[in-house]
Amino acid sequence: xxxxxxxxxxxxxxxxxxxxxxxxxxxxxxxxxxxxxxxxxxxxxxxxxxxxxxxxxxxxxxxxxxxxxxxxxxxxxxxxxxxxxxxxxxxxxxxxxxxxxxxxxxxxxxxxxxxxxxxxxxxxxxxxxxxxxxxxxxxxxxxxxxxxxxxxxxxxxxxxxxxxxxxxxxxxxxxxxxxxxxxxxxxxxxxxxxxxxxxxxxxxxxxxxxxxxxxxxxxxxxxxxxxxxxxxxxxxxxxxxxxxxxxxxxxxxxxxxxxxxxxxxxxxxxxxxxxxxxxxxxxxxxxxxxxxxxxxxxxxxxxxxxxxxxxxxxxxxxxxxxxxxxxxxxxxxxxxxxxxxxxxxxxxxxxxxx
Amino acid sequence: xxxxxxxxxxxxxxxxxxxxxxxxxxxxxxxxxxxxxxxxxxxxxxxxxxxxxxxxxxxxxxxxxxxxxxxxxxxxxxxxxxxxxxxxxxxxxxxxxxxxxxxxxxxxxxxxxxxxxxxxxxxxxxxxxxxxxxxxxxxxxxxxxxxxxxxxxxxxxxxxxxxxxxxxxxxxxxxxxxxxxxxxxxxxxxxxxxxxxxxxxxxxxxxxxxxxxxxxxxxxxxxxxxxxxxxxxxxxxxxxxxxxxxxxxxxxxxxxxxxxxxxxxxxxxxxxxxxxxxxxxxxxxxxxxxxxxxxxxxxxxxxxxxxxxxxxxxxxxxxxxxxxxxxxxxxxxxxxxxxxxxxxxxxxxxxxxxxxxxxxxxxxxxxxxxxxxxxxxxxxxxxxxxxxxxxxxxxxxxxxxxxxxxxxxxxxxxxxxxxxxxxxxxxxxxxxxxxxxxxxxxxxxxxxxxxxxxxxxxxxxxxx
Numbered sequence: 023x024x025x026x027x028x029x030x031x032x033x034x035x036x037x038x039x040x041x042x043x044x045x046x047x048x049x050x051x052x053x054x055x056x057x058x059x060x061x062x063x064x065x066x067x068x069x070x071x072x073x074x075x076x077x078x079x080x081x082x083x084x085x086x087x088x089x090x091x092x093x094x095x096x097x098x099x100x101x102x103x104x105x106x107x108x109x110x111x112x113x114x115x116x117x118x119x120x121x122x123x124x125x126x127x128x129x130x131x132x133x134x135x136x137x138x139x140x141x142x143x144x145x146x147x148x149x150x151x152x153x154x155x156x157x158x159x160x161x162x163x164x165x166x167x168x169x170x171x172x173x174x175x176x177x178x179x180x181x182x183x184x185x186x187x188x189x190x191x192x193x194x195x196x197x198x199x200x201x202x203x204x205x206x207x208x209x210x211x212x213x214x215x216x217x218x219x220x221x222x223x224x225x226x227x228x229x230x231x232x233x234x235x236x237x238x239x240x241x242x243x244x245x246x247x248x249x250x251x252x253x254x255x256x257x258x259x260x261x262x263x264x265x266x267x268x269x270x271x272x273x274x275x276x277x278x279x280x281x282x283x284x285x286x287x288x289x290x291x292x293x294x295x296x297x298x299x300x301x302x303x304x305x306x307x308x309x310x311x312x313x314x315x316x317x318x319x320x321x322x323x324x325x326x327x328x329x330x331x332x333x334x335x336x337x338x339x340x341x342x343x344x345x346x347x348x349x350x351x352x353x354x355x356x357x358x359x360x361x362x363x364x365x366x367x368x369x370x371x372x373x374x375x376x
Numbered sequence: 377x378x379x380x381x382x383x384x385x386x387x388x389x390x391x392x393x394x395x396x397x398x399x400x401x402x403x404x405x406x407x408x409x410x411x412x413x414x415x416x417x418x419x420x421x422x423x424x425x426x427x428x429x430x431x432x433x434x435x436x437x438x439x440x441x442x443x444x445x446x447x448x449x450x451x452x453x454x455x456x457x458x459x460x461x462x463x464x465x466x467x468x469x470x471x472x473x474x475x476x477x478x479x480x481x482x483x484x485x486x487x488x489x490x491x492x493x494x495x496x497x498x499x500x501x502x503x504x505x506x507x508x509x510x511x512x513x514x515x516x517x518x519x520x521x522x523x524x525x526x527x528x529x530x531x532x533x534x535x536x537x538x539x540x541x542x543x544x545x546x547x548x549x550x551x552x553x554x555x556x557x558x559x560x561x562x563x564x565x566x567x568x569x570x571x572x573x574x575x576x577x578x579x580x581x582x583x584x585x586x587x588x589x590x591x592x593x594x595x596x597x598x599x600x601x602x603x604x605x606x607x608x609x610x611x612x613x614x615x616x617x618x619x620x621x622x623x624x625x626x627x628x629x630x631x632x633x634x635x636x637x638x639x640x641x642x643x644x645x646x647x648x649x650x651x652x653x654x655x656x657x658x659x660x661x662x663x664x665x666x667x668x669x670x671x672x673x674x675x676x677x678x679x680x681x682x683x684x685x686x687x688x689x690x691x692x693x694x695x696x697x698x699x700x701x702x703x704x705x706x707x708x709x710x711x712x713x714x715x716x717x718x719x720x721x722x723x724x725x726x727x728x729x730x731x732x733x734x735x736x737x738x739x740x741x742x743x744x745x746x747x748x749x750x751x752x753x754x755x756x757x758x759x760x761x762x763x764x765x766x767x768x769x770x771x772x773x774x775x776x777x778x779x780x781x782x783x784x785x786x787x788x789x790x791x792x793x794x795x796x797x798x799x800x801x802x803x804x805x806x807x808x809x810x811x812x813x814x815x816x817x818x819x820x821x822x823x824x825x826x827x828x829x830x831x832x833x834x835x836x837x838x839x840x
Contacts, residue, residue, distance in 0.1 A: 043635035043697040046429055046509025049490030058494050061695050083515060084508030086426045086633055090419060093635075093697075216507060217488055227515040 030107050031068045034100040038063055038071065040093055047081040049216040052206075052373050053101070054081070059376060070190040072104035073369035076212040078221035078233075079302050102304035109365060112189070113357055114181040122357040124306055126313030132354050133317060137346030143167065144342050154266035155328070158338035161258075164345070171352045178356035179364045186365055192372045203370040210234050210241075212370075224297035233294050239287025240318060246280025247325065266332060274329070281326040288319030307359075314359040321347045377551075380527055384559040385411045386839035387832070388547060390534045390600055391566035392416060393423030394510075394821055395803025395828035397517035399564045401485055402832025404524035408839050411558070412521070413532040413549055415567070416595040420631075421530060422514035423568050424592035424776065424804065424820070427633040429493070429510060430503040431482070431825065432818035433475045440479055441489045444501045448472050451502075455816055458667075462812025464612075470785055471810060471819075474826040479504060482825065486516030495694050498663065503818040509634075510821075534600055537563060539607050542797045561798065562835035565789065566828060568804040569777035570598025571618055572630070577774070580616045587679035589623060591773040594630040601805055604781055610790040613778035613808025619815050620670030625680055625769030626698045638768055639693035641669060642756050643738065644683040645727050646770070648676040651710065651719035653727065657683075658755035661741065662693075667815055670772040681770040682713055684724065686762040692738045700766035709765045728759035775815065780808035787831040798838055800831035 027035065038057055041047065048054045053075050060067055079098050087093035106123060113119035121128045140159070149160035186192075206212065213221055213234040220231035254273040257263040267273045292315045300308055324344035331340050355361060387403040389396045392414025404410045414421050434451050435442050451472045455463060483489070488507035492500035499505075506513045518528070529551060536548040538557075546559045570576050572594045577585040605611055627636035642662050647653055655672050659665055673681045684706070703709035706724050707717030726749055734744035736758055745754045781789050781801045788795040803824040810823055 039695070039699075040635055040697050042695050043637070044509070044633075045493045045495065046506070046512075046634070048493050049507045055494075061691060080508060084512035086509065086511045086631075087635070088419070091631060092628055216490070219488065228519055 027065050027068070028104075028107060030100070030103045031065050034068050034072065034097075034104045035063045037095050037097050037100050038068065040087060040095060041081075041097065044087075047084060050080040050084075051076065051078060051212045051216060052370075053212075056373055056376055066190045068104055069108045069186075070369055070372055072101040072108060073186070073190075073365045074212070074373055075101040075105070076210075076366070077102055077303055078213050078215060078223065079298075080215050080222050080229075082302055083222040083227040096302065098302045099304065102302075103306075105365075106304045106307050108186075108189075109182075109361060112182040112185040112365070113361070114178050114185075118354070118357040119361075122354050123310045123359070126309035129310065129313040129317055129350070129354060129358060132350040133320070133347055136348075136350035136353070137343055139167075139349065140342040140346040144338055153264070154332070155337055155341045156265065158341050159345070161264075167345075167349065168352075171349050175352055175355040179361065182356060182361065183364050183368055186368050187372070190369070190372050192368070193375055195371060196375075199371050199374040202374040203367060206370045206374075207367055210237055213237065224294045226299070232290065236287050236290030236294060239283045240291060241287075243280045243283030243285070243287050243322060244318070246276045247284060247322070248280075250274070250277030250280055277325070278329065281322045281329075284322030285319050285326065288315050288322060291315045292319065311359045317347060317351055317358075321351055377529070380411060380529060381551075381556045381558060383409070384561065385409050386560075387411070387562050387564060387835045388413065388558060388560035389564045389566060390537075390547070391423065391568060391803065391805075392421045392528070392530075393566065393568065393803060393824065394425035394428070394513065394517070395824035395831075396423075396564070396566035397425075397514065397521060398825050398828030399566060399800075399802055399832035399835070400521045400526045401517065401524060402829050403564075403836040403839075404521065404526045406833065406836035408836045410521075410524075410526045411560075412526060412528045413534050413547070413558075414528060414530050415533050416530065416593065418530045420593065420595065421518070422511060422593075423596060425824070426511040426514050427509075427592050427631075428506070428513070428818075428821050429634065430499065430505045430818040431475070431479065431821045432503050432816065433479050433822070434472050435476055435479075439476070439504075440483065441491050441504050442479075442501065446502050451475075454502075455810075455819065458814035458816045459812050460814065464809045467783075467785060468810045471823055471826045474829075475822045478822070478825045478829065481829070482513075485520045487513050488516070499817060534567070536603050537565070537600060537607070537799070539796065539799075542791070542794065544796065544799045561839040563799050564831045564835055565600055565604065565781065565799065565801040565805055566803045566824075566831070567600045568593070568596035568598075569807075570601055570779065571596055571774045571777045573597040576602075577618065577777075580777075580779075581618065581674075584674060584679050585618075587771065588618075588620060588674065589625075589627050589632065589636075589771050589773045590630045591621075591623065591627075591632055591636065591775050592630075596804070598777070598779075601779070601781065604789065608791050609796075610782035610792060611779060611808075612782045612806070613780050613812060615779040617779075617813075618777045619667065619775045620674060620772040621666050621775060622669035622673050622681070622770040623773035624696055624698055625771040627771070627773065632697075632773065635697035636773060637694070638683065638696050638770065639666075640683050640685055640689070640696075640768060641665070641770075643689035643692050643758075644685045645724060645753070645760060646681050646683045647715070647720065647723055648681050649678050649715070651682075651715045651723050653723060653749075653751060654681075656751050656754050658745070658753040658757055660755075661739075663817075669770070670774075673770050674772040679772055682715060683768045683770055684709065684720070684760060685766050686760045687764055687766075688758065688762050690766060696768070698768075700768050702764050702766050704763045704765070706760070706765055709767050713767050713769060724760050727753070727757075728761055731757050731759045776804055776807070776820070778808040778812065780804070780806045782806070782809060783827070786834050787827045788834065798835070800835055802827035802831040
């Protein structure tokens with residue numbers, strides 16, 4: 023084992039060398055063509071392969087060398103473990119990554135703190151006047167909480183992305199790299215099984231697109247919710263139109279379908295996770311990942327509930343719940359499974375340069 | 377389980393690989409009740425099919441992942457070349473002709489193909505590669521079969537096929553230590569060759585066979601084959617022969633599969649236990665010589681050989697699963713590999729001195745040959761002089777055995793006084809009819825698919 027490798031990287035390297043002598047899985051995803059371009063692997067190569075892997079498990083169920091065979095291949099798990107370790111190395115600061123990746127209960131605690139903070143803000147800083155949910159929490163208070171809660175993860179993740187890029191030997195980005203990676207992210211090509219048949223996730227050696235579709239719902243749902251918030255900001259400052267908005271307004275037209283997609287998608291992802299074999303991922307972070315998926319679903323569902331409760335007495339409590347969850351999600355982003363979006367995109371960008 | 381053992385089945389299939397699955401699917405689609413008896417446990421199901429990677433397919437135009445055309449005559453010529461004529465032309469041509477319609481059938485039944493793998497471009501016209509390899513194909517067929525209602529019992533060891541006159545009346549099978557008699561209207565034998573039974577190999581080939589490695593499943597022990605031959609079924613294929621290639625000597629005894637392949641021989645000098653060369657390493661391009669080296673190594677003392685290259689050649693061939701031994705001097709490399717270092721030095725020096733300048737070209741016969749040594753190296757003969765030096769040990773790796781059951785064009789098992797009424801055979805257990813010698817990449821899967829399907833259809837119509 024090369025001296026600069028961790029034990030997990032060395033194990034993934036052992037497995038990759040067996041794969042490189044076989045190559046039967048070449049058509050499943052980007053990991054294999056990338057792997058087969060090398061004859062030997064440095065720590066950075068293994069880190070890149072680990073972050074390129076979407077854990078579709080097609081290779082595992084096709085592999086003639088899985089246990090009880092003495093070669094004991096389990097590439098999805100080996101790469102998942104290297105991935106966990108790499109995020110704990112690249113996170114800034116590193117300690118919370120270990121906490122939030124491995125302990126679902128820590129994420130629950132973050133949610134409780136977030137919700138409590140919002141209740142406190144609503145109570146202690148109660149506005150004198152305001153319409154809709156601004157009657158419960160003033161616009162100024164919201165901004166003073168969420169501007170830092172948004173900028174902090176952006177800053178932390180930029181540091182992580184730079185660290186990742188240096189570790190995997192990334193070069194200056196070209197437009198073509200960005201185009202290809204954007205296409206891969208938008209279509210989740212690496213969850214397609216190579217031919218659109220999907221993953222081997224919840225149905226063992228049968229293919230299924232349930233995970234790809236659930237992930238698409240979460241991704242596009244999240245993006246729509248984000249766009250909804252952004253459009254609200256534009257309406258507020260650009261046109262002086264303040265919330266609450268009608269159903270036929272941009273924030274609602276984006277936010278309601280977004281919330282529905284996010285909630286259903288997260289529910290799907292959580293259910294699939296309970297059906298899939300744990301041992302083909304990193305078992306150490308199963309709880310942390312599950313808590314993250316549920317938190318995402320809670321953000322979506324509480325947002326929808328808040329909208330449904332418009333004009334009722336439940337608004338202040340639901341507002342605190344929803345915004346508290348959003349706060350917890352944002353602040354933990356650099357350290358939770360949420361960070362995978364950044365690392366995975368970086369890996370796809372790097373792969374586009376191959 | 378008891379229900380499965382007590383009913384009378386329309387079709388019982390012995391085996392659980394490609395041929396067995398194709399037969400099961402055909403019979404079940406015809407509406408028959410089908411039971412498969414697979415002797416391997418579930419993780420090892422599929423026989424040698426789980427190690428395969430492609431299907432050699434005739435085609436008169438681009439077909440699925442296959443490019444260009446590959447006609448019947450060219451296909452048959454390729455077969456004649458490797459078998460040196462030891463084939464049943466009628467059966468061979470039938471398998472070749474049927475292969476074209478098999479590929480779409482395979483796709484319809486869950487098999488996915490991918491473009492030719494990196495490092496195998498030479499096969500992109502003739503061989504369709506399975507996405508994920510043979511185990512993915514096996515999984516797809518098991519799922520298709522399950523959806524059609526086919527029942528499978530794993531770890532079911534068939535010990536005897538009860539034949540009365542020309543009729544099979546039942547099968548004896550041992551499951552978790554218990555013997556059972558299963559009744560069947562028809563039986564399809566698709567249980568492979570006998571290469572997993574090392575004692576049988578040693579009786580057939582000689583004691584040297586105990587040092588052979590078995591590349592595929594340990595579950596092909598030829599129990600049903602022996603039982604049928606004992607009862608007078610006609611045999612085909614040389615009973616003493618097996619197909620063996622030279623593989624990495626550190627491979628596991630069984631089931632090492634594709635990754636134990638070593639492609640370094642043409643760029644190396646190969647010596648035996650006594651550090652002496654014994655054959656022209658550069659006789660032809662590797663795919664054409666791959667198969668003879670199993671036999672060459674089998675004939676050396678202790679059935680072992682050592683392939684020595686230098687730094688110039690390390691990246692000219694596919695990486696293998698085990699890293700080579702490495703040293704800065706030939707002596708040290710020899711000692712690391714358990715050879716006499718001085719003797720190896722002497723052999724390499726003699727070889728180097730016999731090398732001549734030339735235009736080295738790794739992918740074609742370049743004529744860069746030695747002069748004045750025996751045996752010569754007739755291509756790619758570059759001096760082994762650039763450290764670090766690398767060494768791989770080589771041992772014979774058995775792929776399959778040739779002895780099998782004789783069948784007719786309907787896959788029916790033959791006896792000296794005519795075919796059996798209700799017993800068919802498909803796959804490796806009858807492949808010796810067509811592959812009497814040598815091997816053609818991807819042709820085992822062709823034979824298994826074509827004859828498996830025919831056996832399934834014939835048994836289904838007989839059991840009506």
